[in-house]
Amino acid sequence: MENNKCRTSLQILFAAVLLLTFSFKLSAQDGANLFKKNCAVCHTTSDVKLTGPGLKGVFDRVPKPADAWLTAWILNSEKLIKSGDPYANKIYNDYSKAAMTVFEGQLTEKDVAAILSYVKSPPAPPTSSGPVANADSEATEEVRGGVEPVYLILGCIVLLNILLYTLRSVRHSMQNSANKAQGKSETPEITFFEEAKQWISGNRRIVGVISLVLVFGGMKSCWDACYQIGVYYDWKTQKGYKPSQPIKFSHKLHTDDNEIACQYCHNTVEKSRHSGIPTVNICMNCHRGITSGPVYKEKEISKIYAAAGWDKDNQKYTGKENPLKWIRVYTLPDHVYFNHSQHVVVGKLECANCHGDVKSMTVIEQKNPLTMKWCIDCHRTTQVAMEGNAYYDRLHKALKEKYAGQYDVKFTVEKIGGLECAKCHY
């Protein structure tokens, strides 16, 4: 009997211990979930500040007993501030009086305890080992040779000239001393050009070949130089101007991998003639929170902070701004009028129609020549999207009446005056 009782109590104890460990595990898991849902928007478990402070070491900072104070703060920070608690007021003022959400009613004390136990022992951040998978060709930076080849060639020419001059004078003095020894008279020193002339008249064929090579080579370089005129675009390979930009911004990463719409950054494309280069405040909309990229880590993103004057450690704008000097890729001469909103809103063109598959470009590249031929070709062949296009309602009706019976008429841009000179040049 006694033995049996003992066994039962042992069983109960065992069950209690099991339940306790299980419930502790549960609460830690709950804590992680609750933290992510309710706190992570403003707080991290590390020492990184967001809207609110990073929570690493928070138990040592707050008034003791820490758990009780934090529970009171989390459930109703407003009440705690109004009660005149000095630390609560200090935190409130330090974080520019951004009030923390009142969680009373949303979270129970048990939930708060679960969150606190999670904050006390957050999981270790994943440590990256070995090289990053993404760090392919993008990461390798171009390393250029130290000396420009032009200076190298010029240096060689100067050196060879000096060598030639010394050798010629050495030869002349040796000839003279030989002549003296043989009792002949001194040979007069002739200039380099005279000697060259003598050599040329003696070797006409070689000189002829060399001069022919030079003439054709010159013609070839003139031909090549002509290709350097105008916008860089290779019709054969469809490769274009692709300058390196002040920030290694990847359109692929932003639009393809992260599915951000083109218009998020180029937001004036539907309202204005220009599609707009985003100002850094638009970068900061996301990069206040995203501080490290997949390839260049913090190196490139910190350039945004420098431009915006963002102090990452204190989560504040310093007011010291530096304009980012992006290099313009697509440009038209001043005597050509082009309007983005006209083409995108009324013409219903996609960005990719003119800019190519930007989603696949890590470095933005000019994908079309932007010559007049290119514009005109498109205006000749593109049919205007008139059906259900409020802009063309009246025109469409009029055209349908005018060309009634002629069913083969296609309303290309040309048909509605898209080839008039003054449409683009005025």
Next chain:
Amino acid sequence: MDMNYKTIKLAVAGVALTLVFASLSSCGVRDENTPGVEFMPDMYRSPSVENYGTYVIDGDTLYSAMLPVKGTIARNYLPYTYENSAAGYEAAGLNLKTPLDMAHRDIFEKDGEVLYGKFCIHCHGASGAGDGKVGLKLPGPPPAYDGALKDLSEGKIFHSITYGKNSMGPHSSQLSVEERWKLVCYVQKLQGKKEPVDSTKQVAAVATPTTAGEHSSGGHH
């Protein structure tokens, strides 16, 4: 004569050699970092100030991409009187109401959905659950519209788009006041708050200008 023949042979050899060299150096190889030599720069660049240019005027370096002079008021500008503070947020939540005519709510919702796809979806996700590709990369993903934000009032939504909230940045530079209110309509739909639309009002709504019509009037000639 024999001598002349030899000269011609040499000349032919020379030309052939040149052509070999020429073909080796492919024509028009260009540096992708330079835009090319400008043909007639006078026609390319006018003295007038263009967008995104740098100009030196009286010794001062000026950028044409600059903020307007302080105190400049744009056409149709209406001041937003609620402060960017916790108090302003609460006040907007209590007092700020949509200026849009809610009889046409379904049209605004549709316009709002298009705007949502461009300006919000990458963080807030297609269904507003906060599961967008960028949202998941943020330190804390945005709360769900039909979850923690279910009872957020229209004034608070508008205030948050205008000034930003927590991890979210201010979007007033990208979205006009009207666009922001249209977005509020769509966000309310995602909150699950869609009010039944009166069928008689729906007919009237068709006659009102949609976004497309509005923009087309802005399109140049």
